Amino acid sequence: MERILSFRLNGQRTSVKVDDQRMLLWVLRSDLGLTGTKFGCGEGLCGACTVIVGNAAVRSCVTPAGAVEGKQVLTIEGIGQNGLHAVQRAFLSHHAFQCGYCTPGMIVSAYALLLHTPHPTREQIVKHMEDNLCRCGAHGRIVEAIQEAAVAKKGGAL
Amino acid sequence: MSQPPIPTGELRRRDFFGIAGAGLFVFFRSDPAAAQEPGRLPTRFSGAADLNAYLRIGADGRVTCMSGKVELGQGVMTELAQALAEELDVSFDSIDVVLGDTGLCPNDGGTYGSMTTPLLVPAVRRAGAEARAVLLELAAEKLAVPVERLQVGDGVVTGPGQPAATVTYAQLVEGKRIERRLANVSVKPAAAFQVIGKSPRRKDGLEKVTGRAKYCGDMIFPGLLHAAILRPPAHGAKLKSADTSAAEKVAGAQVIRDSGTVAVLHERPDIARQALALVKAEFENPPEGPDDRTIFDHIRKTAPPPRLVGAAGDLAEGERLAAGGIVESVYLNGYVAHAAMETHSATARFEDGKVTVWASTQAPFQVRSAVMSALDLPAGQVRIVSRYVGGGFGGKTEAEQGVEAARLARIAGKPVQVVWNRQEEFFHDRFRPAAVISIRAGVAGGKIVLWDNQIVGAGDRDAVPFYDIPHRRTTSAGGWMGGNPPGMNPFEVGPWRAPSVNSITFARESHIDALAVKAGVDPLEFRLDNLSHARMRRVLETGAKQFGWKAGRAPSGRGVGVACGIYSNSCNAAFAEVAVNRSTGAVEVKRIIMALDVGLVVNPDGMRQQAEGCVMMGMGAALTEEVKFRSGEVLTRNFDGYPLARFSWLPKVEIVFVDNPGNASLGGGEAPMIAMAAVLANAIYDAVGARLLQLPMTPERVVAALAKG
Numbered sequence: 039m040e041r042i043l044s045f046r047l048n049g050q051r052t053s054v055k056v057d058d059q060r061m062l063l064w065v066l067r068s069d070l071g072l073t074g075t076k077f078g079c080g081e082g083l084c085g086a087c088t089v090i091v092g093n094a095a096v097r098s099c100v101t102p103a104g105a106v107e108g109k110q111v112l113t114i115e116g117i118g119q120n121g122l123h124a125v126q127r128a129f130l131s132h133h134a135f136q137c138g139y140c141t142p143g144m145i146v147s148a149y150a151l152l153l154h155t156p157h158p159t160r161e162q163i164v165k166h167m168e169d170n171l172c173r174c175g176a177h178g179r180i181v182e183a184i185q186e187a188a189v190a191k192k193g194g195a196l
Numbered sequence: 197m198s199q200p201p202i203p204t205g206e207l208r209r210r211d212f213f214g215i216a217g218a219g220l221f222v223f224f225r226s227d228p229a230a231a232q233e234p235g236r237l238p239t240r241f242s243g244a245a246d247l248n249a250y251l252r253i254g255a256d257g258r259v260t261c262m263s264g265k266v267e268l269g270q271g272v273m274t275e276l277a278q279a280l281a282e283e284l285d286v287s288f289d290s291i292d293v294v295l296g297d298t299g300l301c302p303n304d305g306g307t308y309g310s311m312t313t314p315l316l317v318p319a320v321r322r323a324g325a326e327a328r329a330v331l332l333e334l335a336a337e338k339l340a341v342p343v344e345r346l347q348v349g350d351g352v353v354t355g356p357g358q359p360a361a362t363v364t365y366a367q368l369v370e371g372k373r374i375e376r377r378l379a380n381v382s383v384k385p386a387a388a389f390q391v392i393g394k395s396p397r398r399k400d401g402l403e404k405v406t407g408r409a410k411y412c413g414d415m416i417f418p419g420l421l422h423a424a425i426l427r428p429p430a431h432g433a434k435l436k437s438a439d440t441s442a443a444e445k446v447a448g449a450q451v452i453r454d455s456g457t458v459a460v461l462h463e464r465p466d467i468a469r470q471a472l473a474l475v476k477a478e479f480e481n482p483p484e485g486p487d488d489r490t491i492f493d494h495i496r497k498t499a500p501p502p503r504l505v506g507a508a509g510d511l512a513e514g515e516r517l518a519a520g521g522i523v524e525s526v527y528l529n530g531y532v533a534h535a536a537m538e539t540h541s542a543t544a545r546f547e548d549g550k551v552t553v554w555a556s557t558q559a560p561f562q563v564r565s566a567v568m569s570a571l572d573l574p575a576g577q578v579r580i581v582s583r584y585v586g587g588g589f590g591g592k593t594e595a596e597q598g599v600e601a602a603r604l605a606r607i608a609g610k611p612v613q614v615v616w617n618r619q620e621e622f623f624h625d626r627f628r629p630a631a632v633i634s635i636r637a638g639v640a641g642g643k644i645v646l647w648d649n650q651i652v653g654a655g656d657r658d659a660v661p662f663y664d665i666p667h668r669r670t671t672s673a674g675g676w677m678g679g680n681p682p683g684m685n686p687f688e689v690g691p692w693r694a695p696s697v698n699s700i701t702f703a704r705e706s707h708i709d710a711l712a713v714k715a716g717v718d719p720l721e722f723r724l725d726n727l728s729h730a731r732m733r734r735v736l737e738t739g740a741k742q743f744g745w746k747a748g749r750a751p752s753g754r755g756v757g758v759a760c761g762i763y764s765n766s767c768n769a770a771f772a773e774v775a776v777n778r779s780t781g782a783v784e785v786k787r788i789i790m791a792l793d794v795g796l797v798v799n800p801d802g803m804r805q806q807a808e809g810c811v812m813m814g815m816g817a818a819l820t821e822e823v824k825f826r827s828g829e830v831l832t833r834n835f836d837g838y839p840l841a842r843f844s845w846l847p848k849v850e851i852v853f854v855d856n857p858g859n860a861s862l863g864g865g866e867a868p869m870i871a872m873a874a875v876l877a878n879a880i881y882d883a884v885g886a887r888l889l890q891l892p893m894t895p896e897r898v899v900a901a902l903a904k905g
Contacts (some may be wrong), residue, residue: 064466068422073414074407076586078537078824079618083835087538114407126405130397133805135270138404139537139586145405164843171835173537174269175812176805177846 047072047105048116049147062096063087065103066113074114074142078171085170087122088150089113095150114142117149124190125149136174141187144170148184157188214669250302251280251323253331257351257366259291261780263316266296266307266623268588270865271802272316273399278798282391283324283383284831286351286365293399296582298564299552300820306559308593308691310764317798317861318383326381332897334368355572386796386858399458409584412554413541413615419452420611422465424472425602426458427620430828431687432482442474451475452607457600461608465615472747485686487826491630492528495653495674498684502671506660514646514667522646523710526634527703529654529873529891531627531685531823532692533838538586545611550577555598558588563598570599571606578602585896589813590691591625605736609612610866619833626690627823629653635702639711644726653684655696661704662762663726693813694866697763698873702818702891705759705874709750710887718747719878720758727741731793735767735854736760739791741870743771750882755786757879759871766867767793767854770875772847776883778902781895783880785815785847790868792851795859807851807868814872816841822892 044053047070056065066072066089075098079088089098090112091105106122117123125148128134135141144167148165151158158166163184172180261280267273277291294300296307301692304316322573328348335353336343339361346503347354353368355361384392403409422664426438438458438904440451449471450461458475462468486494515522542555551573557563560580567578585592597614605612616624631654638646647661655675662666692698712722720740739745740758748754755776760769773787788811797803820839824831832838851868877888886901 060464062449064464068464068466071416072407072411073416076538077413077615077617078409078539079835081618081834081836088263118406120282121531122405129405130401133398133401135269135401135404136271136805137399137537137585137587138409139295139411141404142407158638164846167843168325169839169842171537171842173535173589173813173840174805175809177812177841178849179805181843181846 043103043107045108046110048112049062056103058102058107060103061099062089062101062103062111063098063108068094068099071086072115073115076139076142076176078140078143083171084143084170085147086140086143088146090146090150093150095147095152112146112149114146117145123149124187125152125184128187129180132179132183132186134176134179134183136176138171140170144172144180148180148187151184151187152191156191160180161184172185203269220229251311251320251327252325253286253365253369255370257290257364258618259286261291261320262294262297262301264296264298264301264561265312265316266560266585266588267400267584268307268558268592269313270806271398271799272307272312274396275313275317275802276320277399277464278391278394278396279320279784280324282389284328284351285322285348287392290351295815296560296585297579298560299579299581303476303561306562306593307416307588308558308590310766310866313794313798313861313863314759314764321383325383329381331368335363338363338368350696356803359904360758364490377882383825386577389485393800397800398802403584409900411584411586412540412582413538413613415543415554416611417543417611419546420613421461421463421608422468423600423612423614424460424462424468425600425614426472426475426477427623429480430482432485432828432829433479435626436478436480439476442476443471446471446474447586448758450608452604454533454603454607457603459604461612465613469617485683485827488530488822488824489747491530491686492632495630495684496632498681499652499673500679500681502673505651505656505670505672507669508665509667511646511648511667511669514638514648517640517645518874520578521639522636523638523707523714524634524636524708525710525887525889526632526645527706527889528630528632529699529702530630531689531825532589532817532821533586533622533625533823533832534589534692535621535625535629535821535835535838535840536587536589536591539616539618540592540595540624540779541613541615542595542598542601543611543613544598544605546605546609550579551602551605552579552581553598553602554581554583555595555601556585556592557582557595557598558585558592559581559595562593563595564602566599571602589693590695593691594626596624607624618835620835622823622832622838623830626688628691628692628699629655629674629685629697631699633636633700635703637707639712639715642722642725644708644711657696658762658764659696659700662729662732663708663723664728665726686825687830693810694763694869696780697761697870697898698814698817701759701761701870702873702877705761705871706877706887706889709757709759709874709878709881713750716749719750720745721747723758723760725872729858731854732760732762732769735791735793736769738852738854739769739771739789742791742850743787743789745771746812750878750880751885757875757877757882759874759878760875761867761870763870764863766862766864768867768871770871772875772879774876774879774883776880776898778884779841781898781902783876783893783895783898785821785845787848788875789850789852791854792858792864792866793854794866794867795852795856795862797864798861800853802855803864804851806865808849810866810868811847811849812841812845814869815847818873818876818891818893820892820894822894
């Protein structure tokens, strides 16, 4: 059903007229022009489209836009908007990416992990990131980057 | 000093300088012959064609390096900047690298075959050195000081005396277009390197961690329409009819029918897809064809006649010597997909009769030719831009989506974006071909005396074994590089990271281990006993030391394995430790040590990233990845049917370089892939005594091999 959808996007009040059954990914990318969130599989299998709704990481390619009515939505663009976040800095310093296409989804997923679990163990990181796919094989560096970001946050550097 | 006119390749001189502006220009190209010769760099540019790249020093002091190569994630942007900073004596940060733009960059071929580091890096260094020499001459004139008394650092030339007179590169080139060429300029020796051999922060990092990196499906223009294109259900299926009336009724949808193509355009990509789903299409199915089980018999029957790749000695004599020590096996591997996270994407936009196509591709100039030919446009009216590509692995050499977007944009009269969905990506991928590799080999007194090897389907790159084998023959029939009889493969095939070699190495190195078992010798020792290739020996020894290899006869129950290989002169050896669950067949990879000799390493961390990536991708291809299909229908449609290596698979990984800075740089993005399947097969054998002859080594196949004993 087409309606005016209102939510907070990266901290900004946002209203957009859309069919609320359309998937959030396309509303973000096409209607709102935020292309940092990527399409990878369209079925919630790869994590490239991960965004945070409320406090939870969701796959925006299988999340109807209507589900974010009145909620906070955070995308990769929002995570970097006030200077690089600890997770982003750690991804940079560890070179925890190659082609970079899965990277926004990885960073958003990692950010969500640290929201709930500020000091994750390696096992918790692996478990949380398991369904984010990376074809270039940056997995080891991504785990290390998240570990480092957790430590940096602990020191108040968020 | 001579000043011949600067050639600008396919770009017209006026257009070129119109785009590039003022500054100092140096044009250069690579010299393939030089790359094979350690210590020698390419000769200077001498012809009007085949420009490889160029650099420009602008009036603002920024240095721009341009090449038609593409950043696929392999770090080319960073590596070229390092090479240039080193020779030009400017800071790494002052360099901008522009890649993959046919409107700005010279045509230096596609980004494949691990050629960038061995061919382009030396050319960039040479150009940097030449530009530096030109600037020093200009500085000598300006400061009235002989060149020999000048010093240079960070783009500032300093004369002698107190206080010293200085002039910057920017001041030297300001407002002028300088065209000079020098002969006999030498590059720095390895001992003087300050930037090469270091691992500066990647040039593409900031854009990638902030989501600002624009891939070809991220281009947005006013009026942009997204295309959803009707695809056949199977390769070889023919469209009989398509009723598009329901799709046409979708608000804002535009249906295009053009020479067999049916597409729906809409300003929202998801709505274009929904409208396409309303098209009622009838296809004539292709005749019955092979599936992923029958394919091996099929390709054996349909392959072209075998071609001799290499031979030595006399096979009959080898048979006689090996009597009793013969091992014969047939190794199989199925089709694997490239499965880059970014699907093939393109955005095309016409302006004043000229089209610009942002297309994710490893070969922008190849795509330009394809667009020129499909749209009947001259080169000057087609520009391809491929700045960031979300993974290639050989799968984005062709880029049909670029042609699709350009055709639709012309018909629609608006910019059009084509982004394949995951099912289209699996359907149109040019898979690594399935292969049947037969080896009959013999051992006597610990030495390999016979090697009779027939390769079907995999191609013949680096196919001749590098072991010392007196009586041998290698033949090859069909492969990834084309020339297969129609119908041999039920779909298109193509290069997949280290093509030919990843399949052939699995067979060869598995078989070497089987021979070691036959000979009753430790597999590492057996290799060294049969190998005089000095670089390969060193790589094996280096890796073994790092791994802590302890000699033993397989199967030892420890689950350790070794395998090695050579791809385009890069040598590597992999050592693995695995655990195999005998009841489920699940394989856990606990540790991988990868030793590499890739000559002079320009960027050690970049090389490590490539090798680590090959470990993960190689584990997927070895253990789970296999395309399922039946009669031209690709049954693998998304990642749930095509498991990639994930975080929980992550073994302990160590990458070790065999220090070899005196040797020319070799490519490193593909070589670390090749030994992965064999090292895991050998470690599985060592763990449980079952020899896996088919990739991927799925739990079912492990259980079946165990049952066979």
